[in-house]
Amino acid sequence: MHSNNPVAGVEHFVTLFDNNFLPIGLCLHSSLLEHGQPFHLWILCMDELVEQNLRCLALPHVSLISLREVEDARLLAAKQTRSRGEYCWTLTPFTPQFVFDRDTQVQRVTYLDADLFFFASPKLLLDEFEHSGKHVLITEHAYDPRYERFGRAKRGGRFCVQFMTFRRSSDSTKVMHWWQERCLEWCYARVEDGKFGDQKYLDQWPILFGPEVHILMQKEKTLAPWNVAYYEKLGHGQVAPVFYHFHGFRVLSHNELLLYSGYRVGNAANRLYEIYINVLDRTIAELKQANIAIPCLPRRDDLIGRLTTLKRQWIDGEKSLAYQS
Numbered sequence: 001m002h003s004n005n006p007v008a009g010v011e012h013f014v015t016l017f018d019n020n021f022l023p024i025g026l027c028l029h030s031s032l033l034e035h036g037q038p039f040h041l042w043i044l045c046m047d048e049l050v051e052q053n054l055r056c057l058a059l060p061h062v063s064l065i066s067l068r069e070v071e072d073a074r075l076l077a078a079k080q081t082r083s084r085g086e087y088c089w090t091l092t093p094f095t096p097q098f099v100f101d102r103d104t105q106v107q108r109v110t111y112l113d114a115d116l117f118f119f120a121s122p123k124l125l126l127d128e129f130e131h132s133g134k135h136v137l138i139t140e141h142a143y144d145p146r147y148e149r150f151g152r153a154k155r156g157g158r159f160c161v162q163f164m165t166f167r168r169s170s171d172s173t174k175v176m177h178w179w180q181e182r183c184l185e186w187c188y189a190r191v192e193d194g195k196f197g198d199q200k201y202l203d204q205w206p207i208l209f210g211p212e213v214h215i216l217m218q219k220e221k222t223l224a225p226w227n228v229a230y231y232e233k234l235g236h237g238q239v240a241p242v243f244y245h246f247h248g249f250r251v252l253s254h255n256e257l258l259l260y261s262g263y264r265v266g267n268a269a270n271r272l273y274e275i276y277i278n279v280l281d282r283t284i285a286e287l288k289q290a291n292i293a294i295p296c297l298p299r300r301d302d303l304i305g306r307l308t309t310l311k312r313q314w315i316d317g318e319k320s321l322a323y324q325s
Contacts, residue, residue: 009038011126012106014095016044016088017114020295022053023251024115026283027276029059031118031243042099042109044070046088053292063102070098078184089161089198090187093179096166110137110165115246117276122163124242125216129165132214135172137165138202142219144230147263152226155191159202159215162245163222171212175205218242229266239268246276250297254325258299264317277321284325294325 013032017025025043032039044065045051054064071079075094079087092111099109110122129137141160143152166172182201189197205213216222220231224245232239250258257280259273284294 011036011039011122012042012099012103012109013039013112014042014044014099014109015112015114016046016091016095017050018046018084018088019050019053020297021114022050022292022295023280023283023287024246024249025050026057026059026286027246027279028112028114028116028118029062030279030283031116033060035118035121042095042102044091044095044098046084046091053287053290056290056292057286065098065102070094074184078187082187083189086188086197089189090183092161092198093176093183096164096176097180100168107168108165110163111161113162113245115249116162116243117246117279118243119272119275120221120240120242122242125163125218125221126165128216128218129214134214135167135169135212136175136205136209137163137214137216138205139163139216139222140219141224142222142227144227146230147226156196157200157203159199159205160222160224160245161197161199161202162224163216163243175209175212178208223269223272225260225263225265225269228269228272229264232266232268235268237268239272241272244269244272244276246273249276251280251294251323251325252298252320253296254294255323257321257323259319259321261318265319277323 013036015025015028029041032041040061040063042063042065043054045054045067047067051064051066054062075091078090082090095111096109099106110126138159139162140158141153141156166176179198179201183198186195187198194200206215220234220239221242222245223231223239223241223243224247226247228239228244248258248261252258257277287294
């Protein structure tokens with residue numbers, strides 16, 4: 001499926017998810033409808049079921065990319081050694097290129113994690129990038145200092161693969177191709193030799209690609225469970241994000257949601273979760289109307305899974321919610 005001729009000023013975004021994350025991805029799209037106009041969202045469909053369901057839904061301002069259309073021999077070889085999640089990470093550096101290849105008039109594309117949700121226009125962030133004159137935009141995790149002390153940044157990286165913008169330029173392509181090659185070589189959900197997934201490679205970019213890469217300065221606008229309580233404190237009880245990264249949010253079952261896990265988010269985030277759940281309610285209603293089954297991601301029920309849940313509930317911080325879908 002290809003986009004129509006681009007309208008002047010349309011901002012292009014790309015994301016990827018499988019059918020397990022269909023409701024989450026639809027919430028992202030809903031937030032762009034409200035805050036991202038004019039936009040076009042490209043979705044790399046990570047399985048045939050999500051592609052089938054998205055074609056049925058026929059979302060406005062969306063183009064679908066079939067996984068089978070973009071998998072070459074190198075990606076297929078990597079796929080054999082990666083888990084489903086690791087393969088998603090392996091593909092992430094290729095997603096901007098997939099868009100550029102499919103629409104030669106697209107001059108800029110922003111990769112989005114599917115569990116982002118916009119509360120204000122992304123233009124505020126993209127304007128900063130535009131004024132920088134650089135070719136690639138990346139964002140920091142901007143951890144709450146208490147998580148920095150626990151070594152989160154050392155393990156997961158200074159930067160977060162959540163909102164990354166690439167211009168159509170040779171300088172941007174140089175960065176993108178370097179990242180693609182690294183992820184083909186190694187992209188696993190473990191810390192090893194200074195690497196972690198697709199993400200920790202970005203720690204090298206300010207050194208390797210300083211003239212090409214802009215690091216977003218507006219950290220308080222890119223919130224997530226790992227920093228929202230800290231910025232609430234700095235904002236005297238208030239937060240006003242452009243986007244919130246609903247990391248860890250899951251539809252566990254038809255009567256339970258997992259809001260977050262592994263962090264303590266403070267009070268100001270409660271309103272963000274309320275808004276998100278309201279949008280999720282509408283999304284699930286639309287799926288039911290289209291006779292699309294609601295996917296759930298239950299907790300691990302083995303011993304390790306139960307111990308992990310107990311640790312997060314009693315030590316790290318976790319919140320689930322009774323829910324009727």
